[in-house]
Each structure stands twice: as C-alpha cells, then as structure tokens.
Amino acid sequence: MSLSTAVYQTFFKRNSIFVSTVFAGAFAFGVGFDLGVTAFYDRWNAGKQWKDIRHKYVQE
C-alpha cells in the first residue's frame, strides 16, 4: 500500500473524517502560526516590550 493510498484511505475516503481533519487542521495551524509569529516578533523586539521589563517593577 503506497503512501497516497494510505492517505486516501485514512483522511479522504469518509467525508466525516475529511471534514474533521480540515477543522482540526485549521485549529492546529491557527495556534501554531500564532505561536510562530509571536516567537519571531518577541525575538525581533527583545528587551523592548512590557513583558521584558515587567519583572523589574512587579511586586508579588
């Protein structure tokens, strides 16, 4: 059984599985994309944002 057949059998054959895969994939991509962009943004702006200086002022 080749890879494409396996993918077809697993995700595409039944519509319920296919739709669930699309929805779960969209959710996972949304979270992952946001995490990735935020990680880049925080590295690019290291030391400038409030979360970088907050520890100097917060009193627990």
Next chain:
Amino acid sequence: MLSRLSAGALKRAASVGPTRASTLISSSRSGSVRFASTNSSAAFENLANSRATLAGLSLFTAGSIAWYTHLYGTFPFVGEVHAGHLSDEGLHPASYPWPHSGILDTFDHASIRRGYQVYREVCAACHSLDRIAWRNLVGVSHTADEARVMAEEVEYTDGPNAEGEMFQRPGKLADYMPPPYPNEEAARAGNAGALPPDLSLIVKARHGAADYVFSLLTGYMDPPAGVEIREGMNYNPYFPGGAISMARVLFDGLVEYEDGTPATTSQMAKDVVTFLSWAAEPEHDERKKYGIKAVILFSSLTLISLYIKRFKWTSIKNRKIFYNPPVDKTH
C-alpha cells in the same frame, strides 16, 4: 497664443458677419481653380484686415482668459506673488530613528514608562491627556498595582449619592487622566490666552508626527536677527510662524529617572514623545503583529491561487488544434 491658432480659426472667426458673402465667393472661386494661391492669399488679407476678425479674435481671447480664470482661479501666464515666507510654515523636522519606526518594531516600553514620568512631572502642569485612562497604563508601562496607587492619589468628583449630592473619592483604574484645568477658558486664562492642546492624539494631529514634537521640544533658540518676538512669546523655528506661547520646559536633569537613565533634554524629549506616540496609537504593537500574519497568509494564498489557476488551465493552454481539410470526393 496667436501662433497656436490655425489659419482656419481666423477664417472661422471672420465668417461671422458681413464678410461671409465675400468668403463664399472666394472659396467658390478657389474651388473652381485648384492651387490658385494668388486668389486665396488676397482673400486671406481681406479677411485678416476686417473688423469682424478683430472683434471675433478679441472675443475669443477674452473668452479663453475668462474660461481659464474660472477653471484654475488665476490668470494665465501671470505669476503669483506670495506675501508669506517659508518660515511661516515652520521648519520641517528631521527624520529620527525611533525604536518603533520599522515595520516590525514595537514601542520601547521602558521609554514609554520614562515618558509617562516626564508627562506627569512636566507636561501635565498645562496639558491634559483626556483619552488615556489609568487602566490603559496597565500592561504597557506600569503594573496594575502601580497604576492603582497612582490613580488613588487623585481626587475625582463622583455622584450623585443617595442624597443627590456629588462627592469626592480617590481615583480608580477606570478613571481618565485628570485635566490640569477645569475647562478651556481656565486653560486660556492661565496661559496668557493660549490654549495648551490636549496631548492624547497630538502625535497623529501634527504634520511630522513624532519627529515634529521632538524637534519642537528641543528646538527652542534665540530669534535670529530681524525676527521680532512679542513679550511672553518664544521663538521656535519648527513652530509654524516661529512664535510659540509655550516656553522651553525641558532642561537637563529636570526629572530623575528611576532606572538611572541620564535625564538630558533630548532623552526626556525622546521619552515623552515615545509616550505620546503610544497614547495616540495604543494598538501599535498588536497592529504590527497582525500585519506580519496578514502579509504571510495573504501572500501564501495568492501563490496557491496562482498555482491552482495554472494547474487548471494547463490542459487548455497546451491544447493543439489540427485542421484536417475535407477530402474532395467529386473525382
């Protein structure tokens, strides 16, 4: 202007009036004999010297000028004289490398915090900050506890209570920054007739934005020779007109920063302008982050749709059409 008129225009202008008959005659004559230049030049001279031509041309000229003046508001070919001077527009500020200038750069929040200190200790004596509440500082330049303590130091009028009377209470996070004057008239009376503008949106409200405010704060100087500044006014080349009611307020060492940054004039100006940039654009950091996401997503979607278009069209684009001529079956 006359040189741009064709001879036909002259003829047309002249054809209105008593010379019409002669024109007709001359044209019919020249029509019977082709290339009879002598006749037509005589007719042309006749035309050019006629009164109707003069009147027509004058009318045409006056009409053109009137039309041009109506359309553009000025006479054609007449230069305009301006009584103003470039200094009336104010000096254009230099472009400064702000920490938040780049398309991926956030505000420098340590600078916002210092800038708030400068605003509170210096600017707030005259300038209000109506659109910023204490809660807006939380998570930007101060912790919630710090903001709450600062708000509680200010008395706010609230009410009415159960007896229908207004009462004073300490501020809370939801309260807005207290104005230095109760109303505009009081502000004008306290500043020799000049109204200190509200600073909430001042960075957005001025040409040159942050660069302008920084240049204004650091640009005070003695007026150059020949410039008269009235009593109570100050000279600042960046201010349109040059005479500004606000005096220079930032001097080295005016405030003492808690993080040990040397409080030079330019440092304080930079910090307070960063603070005011944040006040004008509190959404700035989030906006740029969403910008990164939007550019990535939309450019990948564009590439995908371009690929799909080529994919779907490939069978049409690569199709070859052969023409097989019908075989002649008559013989």
